[in-house]
């Protein structure tokens with residue numbers, strides 16, 4: 344979703360703001376803008392991509408500036424609604440992520456006092472509030488304005504006459520980068536090319552960066568915090584010769600899963616979970632499928648609750664929250680609610696230092712490295728690998744062998760298949776048991792990046808309704824390894840086939856019955872971790888279909904990498 348970037352330093356301000364913002368593009372956005380301090384504040388902003396709006400950026404800047412990618416919530420993507428926003432005299436420029444819940448009331452009051460608004464955004468109240476309080480001094484004015492806001496925010500502001508970038512955080516991520524120059528960003532990927540030294544800002548903190556360093560305070564008390572070193576590399580966040588980040592990230596999976604399993608850090612949590620009577624897993628999107636997989640594979644009674652439905656369904660118990668970004672608003676709200684009722688929260692997270700890791704009582708990391716493609720790929724299989732490992736430690740058994748290379752080896756064949764299915768209006772994905780999860784994930788990938796309608800069903804459920812939709816040529820992807828469900832799935836394949844479905848079968852090498860029943864068949868070796876093994880070719884199928892259709896798989900329409908609104 345929206346991305347914030349700020350910089351104070353001796354480098355080329357415009358170039359640095361542009362590069363920082365480029366690195367935040369993956370979060371998803373529809374408008375871009377920057378403001379810098381020179382003799383006065385100058386700015387460029389509009390709807391469009393960072394390149395459309397900001398390439399060739401030449402603004403008279405001295406040492407400080409802010410930049411923003413906006414994902415529209417209040418008001419359409421257009422020039423006026425793009426960030427930064429200003430007071431009438433353009434003394435103050437503000438970028439903001441999140442939602443100011445009391446903005447209507449604040450706006451009405453400001454209008455009564457003569458302030459004129461230009462945009463439909465909630466953000467625009469902030470520069471007006473700062474401006475109104477400038478007689479208190481810059482930082483005091485910023486603090487006063489922030490104290491009047493309700494809702495969620497990460498804010499970056501500049502004020503004409505100084506060389507500072509002010510910031511504040513509540514429920515929306517912000518992190519500083521430090522290397523003699525100072526950076527402010529929604530996530531570390533934005534400044535990785537310059538520094539790996541990061542200072543994470545916590546909820547309720549407010550401060551500024553300037554030439555002298557950084558200042559953070561909470562409730563009027565100075566916070567002393569040392570930078571931590573981020574293990575990610577800038578190169579990991581680059582395409583490395585691949586056409587898209589998504590393809591690179593799919594092919595990184597053998598290495599990533601090794602990293603995930605590289606230490607025994609799941610042992611402690613496994614020992615603890617083994618003592619519980621019940622566990623509640625909460626998460627969203629692809630991460631919720633990882634949670635569902637855990638329910639299938641674990642002997643521990645597990646409730647899975649979609650994060651956005653959490654308060655309606657939660658009846659107590661320890662929580663395992665799963666999130667790649669560690670920032671998903673639905674998941675954060677769910678665990679804050681559980682914590683308010685006294686629950687212990689454990690977390691499985693990819694992004695180091697993210698909000699979830701701060702709220703959770705215990706965190707284990709997937710160590711999948713930065714994932715730039717909006718579609719979750721390597722982070723999903725690394726979540727699954729972590730959950731299989733956790734389960735093995737809980738049972739006292741060996742961690743099963745995980746090999747994703749056979750799925751990757753199908754790349755060329757799946758590219759060909761993508762040409763055929765790209766003409767489809769609708770598709771089905773069927774699986775049983777833990778491979779219902781594989782079906783869900785395969786269908787989500789196709790919807791998300793190829794914009795083809797796809798539904799996942801448990802094989803046995805088709806005859807209870809969806810079978811009515813099967814007609815000549817409808818593609819049905821079937822995931823059917825040789826497990827205890829195989830026979831019943833063969834029956835389910837017969838059911839769709841006899842109604843004209845075009846069956847795309849994924850099963851075990853040498854499974855002649857599956858081969859014979861399928862219109863096209865892809866064999867994979869025997870595996871104990873079929874949701875991992877079989878998800879990989881489905882990622883590739885979705886990727887190639889998106890490319891055939893001319894979609895950009897890294898930046899699917901309407902979607903954002905880190906979903907920070909409810």
Ligand code: M6R
Pocket residue numbers: 627628629630631665666667668669670671674717718719720787791904905906
């Ligand atoms: O960062 P999270 O794992 O909490 O994100 C949850 C979902 O938004 C995410 O998994 C989404 O469904 C994926 N982009 C789908 O590929």
